[in-house]
Amino acid sequence: MTEPLRIALAGLGTVGAGVIRLLDANAELIARRAGRAIVVSAVSARDRHKDRGVDLARFAWEDDTRALGERGDVDVVVELIGGSDGPALALARGAFAAGKGLVTANKAMLAHHGLELARAAEAARVPLRFEAAVAGGVPVVKGLREGAAANRIAQVYGVLNGTCNFILSRMESEARDFDEVLAEAQAMGFAEADPSFDIDGVDAGHKLAILASLAFGTEPAFDDVALEGIRHVLRADIAEAAALGYRVRLLGMAEASSARLFQRVHPCLVPVSHPLAHVTGAANAVVAEGDFVGRLLFQGAGAGAGPTASAVVADLIDIARGNVGPPLSMPSDLLTPAVRAEPGDRRGRAYLRFTVADRVGVLAEIAAAMRDAGVSIESLIQRGVQADGSVLVAIVTHEGPERCVTAALERLRGSQSVAGRPMLMHILD
Numbered sequence: 001m002t003e004p005l006r007i008a009l010a011g012l013g014t015v016g017a018g019v020i021r022l023l024d025a026n027a028e029l030i031a032r033r034a035g036r037a038i039v040v041s042a043v044s045a046r047d048r049h050k051d052r053g054v055d056l057a058r059f060a061w062e063d064d065t066r067a068l069g070e071r072g073d074v075d076v077v078v079e080l081i082g083g084s085d086g087p088a089l090a091l092a093r094g095a096f097a098a099g100k101g102l103v104t105a106n107k108a109m110l111a112h113h114g115l116e117l118a119r120a121a122e123a124a125r126v127p128l129r130f131e132a133a134v135a136g137g138v139p140v141v142k143g144l145r146e147g148a149a150a151n152r153i154a155q156v157y158g159v160l161n162g163t164c165n166f167i168l169s170r171m172e173s174e175a176r177d178f179d180e181v182l183a184e185a186q187a188m189g190f191a192e193a194d195p196s197f198d199i200d201g202v203d204a205g206h207k208l209a210i211l212a213s214l215a216f217g218t219e220p221a222f223d224d225v226a227l228e229g230i231r232h233v234l235r236a237d238i239a240e241a242a243a244l245g246y247r248v249r250l251l252g253m254a255e256a257s258s259a260r261l262f263q264r265v266h267p268c269l270v271p272v273s274h275p276l277a278h279v280t281g282a283a284n285a286v287v288a289e290g291d292f293v294g295r296l297l298f299q300g301a302g303a304g305a306g307p308t309a310s311a312v313v314a315d316l317i318d319i320a321r322g323n324v325g326p327p328l329s330m331p332s333d334l335l336t337p338a339v340r341a342e343p344g345d346r347r348g349r350a351y352l353r354f355t356v357a358d359r360v361g362v363l364a365e366i367a368a369a370m371r372d373a374g375v376s377i378e379s380l381i382q383r384g385v386q387a388d389g390s391v392l393v394a395i396v397t398h399e400g401p402e403r404c405v406t407a408a409l410e411r412l413r414g415s416q417s418v419a420g421r422p423m424l425m426h427i428l429d
């Protein structure tokens, strides 16, 4: 065997400690598959004395993460700190400047700075790999970048956030409320340091921007992703969806047509017959539609120490083998700038839920707003009086332009009949 691949780990939390455990447990197998050993030279985190359940005494310690990239005994830096900027970005930039490769699980950094980092890696002729950044342990980055590389991809969509999927699954299976289940997801190590990144759709948006770039050969364009999370999904919405034959999932969806790119993260109603309806707990799944391969479905554990470490080490094995192509789907100077598509041009069906006052004329007012905006109603359910005297009205629309539904909601804004924020979920047909 040749010389080992020498790595430095920055960040020893859920994923960092998981990487050490995996490298220890499967060292011999990994060396055989990679053609050489993968050894840790140095590590860094904030607190040197924290017990992380792994033996760190055998590695050099750096208080300043940036020093990892400057060490002579390191070939590849593994960034597992997180955050789009700050120490993670400084470490990545420093690693390339020092001629080191980088493996990262940091989708926030890639969504915001992916193009800059890809260019820096290419200029330095060093690898940049990020399998763990999208869908945890699911090899979808490799699947799109390599397995589906010969195809034109029309659409890529899926369940991209384990925390949200865990919460929605529990809300459904245990008929519990959002706030109760969020605490459980945090305790299991899935949630981001700031869990609003998960529940407001930001984390899924980061992953979608990376997937869209890989699928369509466009520059990552996180600012063009329309974001809505699951904060306002009620247990009642999940029950109504179930009664109608759907499950609620937070989907990221990207489509390319007529040189325009549509990217959105949104809670959606998914028919129970669709594979994404059966993705439960912290699992993730991504569907990609290629012109020659047809529909691909990538599915598996989307978060957690073991699955994410598996993806990080897969990247290291690739690098150890010398499999080093461009970081994105093609050299970064060939990527095209993304041009945002107007969501209002899309057609589809929608689920709308209103909390209304229990009085004469309320339904007529909602129906009139729909009629005036050109929205055709497929079904309407009114559920009896809640503890606070309000009533829930759930509507499913016929297929039509999304801008009409937006216009109907705009008409109802400020109405005395409608309490709080109406809920809009698109339907995956």
Ligand code: NDP
Residues within 6 Å of the ligand: 010, 011, 012, 013, 014, 015, 016, 044, 045, 046, 047, 048, 050, 065, 079, 080, 081, 082, 083, 087, 105, 106, 107, 132, 133, 136, 189, 190, 191, 192, 193, 302, 303, 304, 305, 308
């Ligand atoms: P954790 O919060 O568990 O760990 C973060 C680590 O970074 C900790 O060891 C922490 O040190 C260290 N750190 C934080 N700030 C600094 C700093 N300023 N300087 C040096 N070290 C610092 O995060 P995760 O392991 O969950 O996530 C790591 C990355 O992996 C993130 O980008 C995340 O988005 C991504 N990811 C996470 C997944 C998961 O399931 N958890 C799945 C896929 C990707 P200390 O321990 O001393 O506080």
Ligand code: HSE
Residues within 6 Å of the ligand: 133, 135, 136, 160, 161, 162, 163, 164, 190, 191, 192, 198, 203, 302, 303, 304
């Ligand atoms: N917080 C992320 C999630 C971790 O819940 O999906 C995996 O990227």
